[in-house]
Amino acid sequence: MSEKKPTGKVLVAGAGISGIKAAIELAETGYQVLLTDASTQVGGILAKLDYQFPTDHCGMCRMLPMVGREYSSEYCMRKSLYHENIEILPFTEVVNIEGDAGNYKVELKKKARYVNPDVCNELGKCIEACPVEVDDEFNHGLTKRKAIYKSVPHNVPQLLLIDKQSCTECGECVNVCSTNAIDLNAQDEVESREVHSIILASGIKLYNLRDFEDAKSYAVSPDVVSSLAFERMLSGTGTYEDGMIKRPSDGKPAKKIAWIQCMGSRNRRQNRDYCSSVCCMFALKEAVLAKEKGGPDVETTIFYMDMRTFGKNFQRYKENAVEEHGVKLIRCRVQEVIRKPDGTLQVRYFDPLTNEFFFEYYDLVVLSTGQAPFEDHKKWAGLIHTDLDPAGLLTTEPYSKVKLAGKDGLFMCGSLMGLTDISEAMSSGIAAAGEATNFLTSLDVSRKFGDDTPEPKTNDRSAPKVAVLVCQCGEFAGAEGLDTKLLETELRKVKDVEAVHIVESMCSAEGEQEALEALKKSGCNRLLIGACQPYMYRRKLKDVARKAGFNSSLVQVFDILGVSRRGLHEDDKTAWTRRAIKEIKSDIASMKEKPALHVQSQPINETALVIGGGISGMQSALSLANRGIPVHLVEKSAELGGFAGNSIASTIDGLAPMEMAKDMKLRVFEHKKIDVHLNAQVEQTEGTLGSFESKIVYNGNGEETKPIYLHHGATIMATGGHEGKTDEYGYGQADNIMTQFEFKQGLESGEIDLSETENVVMIQCVGSREKGKREYCSRICCMWAMANALKIKEKNPDTRVFVLYRDVMTYGFLEQYYTKARLAGVIFVSYDLENRPEVEIVEGKPVVKFTESVLDRPLEVSPEYLILSTGVDPEPSNKDIAETFKVDLNRDGFFMEADSKWRPVEFQQMGTFLSGVAHSPMPLPDVIMQAEAAAQKTFTYLSGGEIQTARVTSSVKDALCVRCQRCIVVCPFEARSYNEMEHRIDIDPSACQGCGMCAVACRNNAAEVSGWSDRQLMSVIDEKLSDDIELSTT
Amino acid sequence: MDLQTEAVKDLWKDVDRLGDLLHCFNCSTCLSGCPASYGDPPLLVRNLARKVLYGLEEELFEEDTPWACVSCSKCEEMCPMDVKPFELILHIRQWQSTNDETRVPPSITEIYRRGYTQAVATNDELRAELGLKPLPTINKNEEQLKLFQEMLMKTPVVAANDYMFG
Structure with a gap:
């Protein structure tokens, strides 16, 4: 990684959740991201959704990084997103794309807002003054807004804009604006940028x-x-x-x-x-x-x-x-x-x-x-010079959902692929970032991590000396009525405050230099900075402070306009200042009690372990190995390929899993970075993210081989699944009762001859979506039924095919196969659990009795073939693996991810990931997408050389701890464990997210989150409860 | 229902050559707003499509409900699969008539009796609530209805089957 190489740069066009996820992943990997959105907001459709299933709460923040939290300002994602490697450009459209892979020149049209966000103070006087009232699009016309308005009520910062279509240009807003932020003659600006790769994530519109x-x-x-x-x-x-x-x-x-x-x-x-x-x-x-x-x-x-x-x-x-x-x-x-x-x-x-x-x-x-016509797709197809597929979507490479066909360095994710749920939006966002990372690795570009100014040393025992730096924000603070002179005088009186400095504008280079000089001279060890929009500037301000010798954890940034303005009437000017002084004093009280917190860096073993050598496991292994990560691929059977790779020749959408797996096996065996372990199982594992040791045992051919120990930094579970078994509907009692898979194989091998076949009956959901059996939909059986039914009709159009179903699950664009099957004359009859089909064996042949649901009368068919859709079962070995790796299985025996919506390919247990059917039954392109996503997550962690733990983590005061272990139970991140040997509570600092659950659960004040000690909080409360300050002079 | 003996597999090709009805996925859109589905027996066009699909020739031939359709065309307009249910009804009527030229649809007796195949103007209350005048339908005017019946009696179909119109 030489210094001279340019940093890899990616344009992510579309800031809905999949675009945001792709951007975060790339930023975490060390690439620079330009994140644009044509609308005025980030968050896409999710900005409007306060509640998401299955929790029926909002969980958007769960997509934020779990490690290296210090690099992004973390708070409510529905407000906005800040990451130092991400530049966000809302209200910006991509209008031209030139160049080719690795060297794209894009033209961005920044649409005119007519309100300059750098100058606007968000007081909203203009909104009150505006006489125009129109339907508010954000609330779908359920409420009204003005011509000058805030497009999303909960965004921070509140970027105002004028809707020129309804604006009458009366000028009222311009008149009341005290900061001259409004320019009614502003124009759209076109800006040209260069990027190495592009991810399209503009999503889809729902019908209005x-x-x-x-x-x-x-x-x-x-x-x-x-x-x-x-x-x-x-x-x-x-x-x-x-x-x-x-x-x-x-x-x-x-x-x-x-x-x-x-x-x-x-x-x-x-x-x-x-x-x-x-x-x-x-x-x-x-x-x-x-x-x-x-x-x-x-x-x-x-x-x-x-x-x-x-x-x-x-x-x-x-x-x-x-x-x-x-x-x-x-x-x-x-x-x-x-x-x-x-x-x-x-x-x-x-x-x-x-x-x-x-x-x-x-x-x-x-x-x-549902989804409205695909207008954006036409635009993109024009910009990147490609054709759309018959459904109107952008075409992708075979087997991939995110790589655009024939366009190196161009990817897509999210609902641009067709409407996706949150989980798929996340997987696709990570996978697209993974593919882009793969692509960037092949170019001569570098990765960039945070500012490397070393953290100054601190002496925890030295007495607190507090410096306060207040930005005047040009003249705004004054214009808003904040009396900075008074503020300075009052703060100087506070005990332990050694320096107070007012800077005119911290945003300017001069202001930054001035602050740096003043801080260097102050001789203080703690610093409070008052500035506007702290969410945006916190990182930059802390960098300045660090250069001046302050430890980042002892620097606090607060919103100067916010503290003074909150809830007060604007005419009462000294009240504003008094309020600000009081707020700052309580911050000073907290600051004085705060210990210096340090980031710990842990070394990383960059090897990955992949469990399961099916298509999913091989895909993850190849993806990592191609990026230089050494991989151990452990497969319990004697052969790579898994169920799909060894037994499924074709799928309804024209894919050939066996052929694909054959090619993958070759590449896996030939790859220098991949070690394949066949007939092998993981028996034992220990360690945490970055440093695991696993015991591998071999059991092939009855020969016992010596176990070996592997060292690795992360693990991917890709254990797959297989076709379910059944004893229902006479299965096993007659030769011509078979599963969909058996029938498919019979057709392909030519063993099944349909020339004399009059009737075929298929029963869907056998032992599935039913309490006490498979309590889930296996997702692929309907497609298998469609494929087999169409094959039957193709070979013998006179054969009657009955498909007895409960709900036809041909979601998304799979619907076309359902339509095709009906057109071919396949008869679909619905049944429910109270009224299910019955099978009787008469003279060795099945007779199927069922209710014809439309005509509501009984029907009896003696089919030549009775075909059962028996669903997909998880691998039984999942249970042992889950126990070994201390991860959870769901009730159905599939692995349970950290969060079903927002973190679909990670486990709660740090350093462990999952993909493919190990997660849940899914079609091949989804398996590959998840495998790519799991590889990307693994790559982000393993390729950094070391892991930075967060500053704010929990700790145990051993002397107070009674070992009740309550904290272990409540920890949602499994960061706490009980150390049997030393008889104490251990904390994994890389897993701990500093949420404070342990501190709440602890009955003895032994569990504490660093930087949030009781003393600190009590002194803040004392200060808040103290009398208002007396103002002697002004 | 015994498909082996009753069914004529290719019946749909006779009735609806274009095969639009094969698209049907039994969603019931055609039924839920159909004015003739209020009748007794109700016209259930979804079920007619199903009978054609199964090839229940005899049963379909005996069906009188296709003649109860009032040609409002709502099913045609709203069917998500473009099965063209209204045209299917016309096809079935044609198919029945071609196969038996002496067939007298029962709806003609309804028309004779009250001027319409269906009981129209039953929504008088709703109309009143909305401040609309009652519909001046023929069955509310006995004199006109009588003239209408005399006129019908002069048509060849009704004249030849006058025993049905007592």
């Missing part, structure tokens, strides 16, 4: 009711809203108030709410033969939340076609919604909503359980509007 073709039949009243608008009705920054979900028409509480699914999706008439993938879970979550937020008397009904609970734990969430929360599900797509004279909304539906029609009346109807 205005643009929805069927609005005339459904959106017949203001009380019919889109699902995204309903999120705003649940939000405090939307219209939620007084524990009420308010009906938009009259503000009365909505007590009876219906959801109508598939609005604008699964619609051939509108040329959209695809499913939007997320709406089923979205509606379920909203229905559950509606009761929580609107009261237990709220009634919720979802009208659906197929309840697509295909993801990990989705099925369980649905069952819980129905059983615990009383969400009613009705399988009927209703034709229209009728507004009755009293304003209630009438829905007539056909109930398939009773075969009768019913009327129902609702206060509110939510339309589950």
Whole structure:
């Protein structure tokens, strides 16, 4: 890594969650990121979602890095994001892309905001003054905003802008603005930048009711809203108030709410033969939340076609919604909503359980509007000179979901691939960052880590001497009424304050130099800095302080305008200053008690261990090895390839897993950086992130070989899975009853001849999505059924094929195969658990009896083949591996990730990752994407040479500790363990996130978070409770 | 239902050559707003499509409900799979008539009796609530209805089957 090489630079176009995730991953790896978004905000769709399933809370901050926390200012992600390697440009559009791989020149159009964010003080006087009122897009028109406004109510800093379309240019805002921030004649600016690689992450738009073709039949009243608008009705920054979900028409509480699914999706008439993938879970979550937020008397009904609970734990969430929360599900797509004279909304539906029609009346109807036409895709295709696929999406390399076809250095992630849920957005963001990292590794570019000015030494025993530095913010602080003279005089009187310095503007180079000089001379060891927008400038200010000899942990930055302004009337100018003085004094009190905290660096063993030699494991191993990371690949069988790589020749979407695995095996065996261990298992492991030791035992051919010990810094679990077994529906009692996989193999080998076959019956969800059996959807069985059914029809169009299903799970663009199968004449018959098909063996042949669901009458078929979809089972060895590595399995036997939405490929246990079917059943392209993501996470940790622990971690005062071990139980990061040998509590500082749970749980004040001691907090409270200061002079 | 004996596999090709009905995924959109689904027996176009798909020839032939369709075309407009249910109904009517030229659809007796196949103007209360005048339908005017019936009696179909229109 020579100094002269340029730092690798990546443009991430789109700052929704997948773009943010890709940006964070790249920034953590040491690359510079330019993160743009065409809208005025970051966060994409998630900025509007206060609650996400399955926790029904917000969890966005969980995507932030767990190690090296010091590099990013960490706080609420819905407000914004700050990382020193990420430059964020909202309201910026990519208008031109030139050049090629490794050398892209992009033109960015920064759209005019008409309010200069560097000068604006966010007081919002202009908003009050503006006479124009229009619908607020953020709240989907449920509330109003002015022509000059804040686009997202909870963003920090509050970037104001003017909507020129509705602005009348009356000039009222300009008149009241005390900082001259408004320029009504501002122009868009085009700026040219050079980057090595580009990740497209501009996402997808959901249907707006205005643009929805069927609005005339459904959106017949203001009380019919889109699902995204309903999120705003649940939000405090939307219209939620007084524990009420308010009906938009009259503000009365909505007590009876219906959801109508598939609005604008699964619609051939509108040329959209695809499913939007997320709406089923979205509606379920909203229905559950509606009761929580609107009261237990709220009634919720979802009208659906197929309840697509295909993801990990989705099925369980649905069952819980129905059983615990009383969400009613009705399988009927209703034709229209009728507004009755009293304003209630009438829905007539056909109930398939009773075969009768019913009327129902609702206060509110939510339309589950899916993904809108792919407009952005056309724009990107034009910019990068490529063609779109028939569905209108950007084409990718075979097997990859993130690498754009034929375009080195260009990637995509998130909903640009087609609407994704949070988990997939995260995996794809990490995978895209991984692919970009792979690509950058091949170029002559370097990686950059934080400022390397060494941390000054401190003497913890020296008496506290506090310096206070206040930025005047040009003249604004004065203009806002802060009397800096008075402030200075008063602060000088405080005990232990040795220096007070007012700087005119810390943002300028002169200001920075002035501050540096003053601090060097001060002779203090603790520093308080008052400046505006501390979230943005904290890092920079701390760097200045460090250069002046202050330890970073003894420097505190506070928002000078915030402390003085908060809650006070603006005319009372001395009150502002008094408030500021009081706040600063309590900060000084805290500062005086604060110990110096040090970052510890731990050495890293850069070797990775990958468990499982299937396609997922091989992909992770190759990806890491290609980037120079040595890998041990451990496979328990005698062969690499796993289930898919050794037995599946083709998939419905034209992939050839066996062929792919053959090529991968060659590359794995030939790779100098990969050590393959066949017939091997991990029996024991010890250590933490960066330094593990694992015992590998071999058991091939009955010969016992000596165990070996491997040293590695991280582990990836890629144990895969296999087709489930069953004894239901006569399986095993007749030759012609087989699983989908067995039938597929029979067809491929030619053993099955269909020329005389009259009838074939397939039964889906055998032993699946059922309590006490496989309690999950295996995600791929519907596709297997479609593939086999289409094959049958192709070989013998006269064969009748019946597919008995519960919900057809052809989510996303897989829907096209369902349509193809129906067109080929395959007959789909739904059944439910109360009324399942029955199989009788008559003279060695199966006879299938089932209810024809549409005609509601019994049907009997004697098929030549009865094919069972038996789902996917996890590997039984997962249990031992989980125990060995101290990670968890879920109830179904799959590995349990750290967070089902925000951290899909990591374990809570630091340094351990997972990918592929070890996580949950998923199709091959998803397996590869996750494998790439797990490799990237591993690479970020292992390639830095060392790991910096956070400053704020927990500790144990051993003398006070009674070894009750309560802290171990409550620690959400498994950072605490009990040391049997030495009879004490151990803390893994790289795992600890400083959340303070242990300090709360500890009955003896033995657990403490450094920098948050009781003494420190008590002195702050004392100071806050003290009398207001007397002002002698002004 | 015994498919081996009852079913004519390729019936759909006879009835609906274009195969639009194969797209049907039984979502019930066509049913839930259908005015003729209020009838007794109700017109259930989704079920008709299914019978065509299975090839239940005899049963389909006996179906009178296709004749209850009031041609409002809502199903056609709203069907997400573009199955064209209304056209399917017309196809079924054609198919029934081609296979039996003497077939007299029962809906003609309904038309004879009350001027419409369906009981229209049943929403008088709703109309009143909305401040609308009652619909001036023919069945509310006995004199007109009588004239209408005399007129119908002069058509060849009704004249030849006058025993049905007592």
